Amino acid sequence: MVVKPILVYEIPKRRQQTSWRSWGGIQTEEQAREEVARIQAELGRLEKKADFPIRFLPVSQIKKTEELDGLREDLASCQAMIVYGAGGPKAVYDKLGQSGKDVVLFVRHKSGPVYLWYEIISPRYLRQHKDQLTVVGVDFDDVVVDGQDELLWRLRALCGLHNTRGSSILAIGGAGAWAQPEGVVPDLVRRLWKLNIQDISYEELGKLIKQARGDQPTVERAKKRAGEYLALPGTKLETQKQFVENAFLVEEVFAGLMKRAQSRAITVNSCMGTIMPIAETTACLVLSLLNDAGYQAFCESDFVVVPSGMLLANISGKPVFLNDPTYPHDGLITLAHCTAPRRNDGKTLDPARIRTHFESDYGAAPQVAMKIGQVVTNIIPDFKSERWVGFCAKVAENPDMDICRSQIDVRFECDSGLVARNMPGFHWMTGHGDYTRELGYALKKVPIKWEILA
Structure with missing residues (x-):
């Protein structure tokens, strides 16, 4: 700037x-x-x-x-x-x-x-x-x-x-929004954030992946990088190695698409199904790798929450974690998804088990163990892009439940009922550090109302 x-x-x-x-x-x-x-x-x-x-x-x-x-x-x-x-x-x-x-x-x-x-x-x-x-x-x-x-x-x-404002993002399979009428939210964020959302069809993606698979140096490079990744300290393989190798090949395809479009951000629609037979893996590890490399990579193409991830990442300079919240109770809430980054502080890799995507029991997804006691900023965007709610919490536990692979229980100081009554939208965005005042200051300029729960 x-x-x-x-x-x-x-x-x-x-x-x-x-x-x-x-x-x-x-x-x-x-x-x-x-x-x-x-x-x-x-x-x-x-x-x-x-x-x-x-x-x-x-x-x-x-x-x-x-x-x-x-x-x-x-x-x-x-x-x-x-x-x-x-x-x-x-x-x-x-x-x-x-x-x-x-x-x-x-x-x-x-x-x-x-x-x-x-x-x-x-x-x-x-x-x-x-x-x-x-x-x-x-x-x-x-x-x-x-x-x-x-x-x-x-x-x-x-x-x-x-x-963030006026930047570009690629949408594999098109721009969407969780449980909202088609096109409404993407059009809204285009106006509000001046985002250049560039749709990439699955037909085009399929051709690019097929080309990459037909190029032996690209295949060998993906295998080599996958082996180096799995050899990193704190990395444990609990799925088929082929899924990880395929993820590295797809990651290179995604990075190439962003370079061509002069963009640093990407999101994947229909990641719970459509991409799997095309990529012969899941998008989970792919997006995790891109986030760790400094890109902004999000699953589900949910443009209710994607702008919050772009803004938080651009403010903090760290990768962010798009997640599904649960129901707050006893000063605690579970946040989970399969695309968590590992370089959450922007520098050091957190330990991770590389497992399958939970719902499909297929592909490669990281189960990241985030640092206990780490302060995190949580953003809860509304469907209308009028009011975002936020608060800080601390990572209390990395549980191992039968839900999305990367799971954190975070503990907060405000009343659980207050949180429950102030959870608009669905997906949350979480990032390491306290950036609540920066978010409030930036959002006022958009304008979006910012409410901090305390």
């Missing part, structure tokens, strides 16, 4: 026997230059600390709206702005807020020379001299006072949002 930092200030002129300057510690051009250097140093440290892709453009100094014309090129190339409110007229802030770019407003209290807009950002700009929020596109959550970490997590959220 490209971010444009802008310092807004003014240089007052002394007048006799009247007030001639506003609040603030930047009153001269020399002080403004010192502030630019301070901002550049802070942004340099932020860029090194950031665990997401970000680039800051040079800091610009603005005193009046006419000077914004000189920033036209930078404003066109950036996805977000940080506006440093040292001073300056309200008209500058109004114009920047109306630019169509995401804006974070930074003001100083004690981290440097105090800013004028530390005093007046709420009554004069956000509320526009009224009692309630009045300005459109910027709100109270977009204001940061002093804190560089506060700035960083907002930028992480915006980066995840920008890398």
Whole structure:
């Protein structure tokens, strides 16, 4: 994500026997230059600390709206702005807020020379001299006072949002939605998220897999990679090795499709049946491998939940786990599916038994043992893309029940009845770490309502 930092200030002129300057510690051009250097140093440290892709453009100094014309090129190339409110007229802030770019407003209290807009950002700009929020596109959550970490997590959220909105995803067998009328949800998310959903027919997929099977180097490469995978520490084979080898061949086909389409995301419709005779395995391990490799890969082509997985993965930089929830009780709920990633922290492979897909007792599916005590973020999207519910929990157990292979019992602190009454949609999305505030900040821009259960 490209971010444009802008310092807004003014240089007052002394007048006799009247007030001639506003609040603030930047009153001269020399002080403004010192502030630019301070901002550049802070942004340099932020860029090194950031665990997401970000680039800051040079800091610009603005005193009046006419000077914004000189920033036209930078404003066109950036996805977000940080506006440093040292001073300056309200008209500058109004114009920047109306630019169509995401804006974070930074003001100083004690981290440097105090800013004028530390005093007046709420009554004069956000509320526009009224009692309630009045300005459109910027709100109270977009204001940061002093804190560089506060700035960083907002930028992480915006980066995840920008890398999700307008991105592309391949839908093997077409785009769908769990138990919803055909086409309704995919059309909705196309409008809301500007997703480029590219359908890949099973006929085309079948031809590509057949071609791959007919290419001996591709077959040998799949066998070699499967053997190396099964030799990894913590990996136990409990299905036919041929299913695993076939999964690696299909994984290469999927990766090739994404490369051709310039996409990093894929989902599979009819994965409970249609794909099996074509792939001669299941999609479960295929999708797990792709997630571990840094792609975003989802089963079932359920576009009720897929955008939440894309957003969480883009915010966290880690693979995510699309799952079936059960019924919450005693502060605990079981989440399960057959396509769990193993590199859940983005780095280390969790142990896994490679078994069959449960419902078909066929193919290859990982039963991943996630780290006990690990904090996870859970997203519960609604069918209408109007309200997402979320909460954090901790992995309490990796059970071994007769259900989808990868299973976690997660323990939460809120009332079980509260969770039960606030479970819209069906599928959940789960990822390692606490990203609830980033999700809420990003979703407000979509807009989708975000409710955290506590």
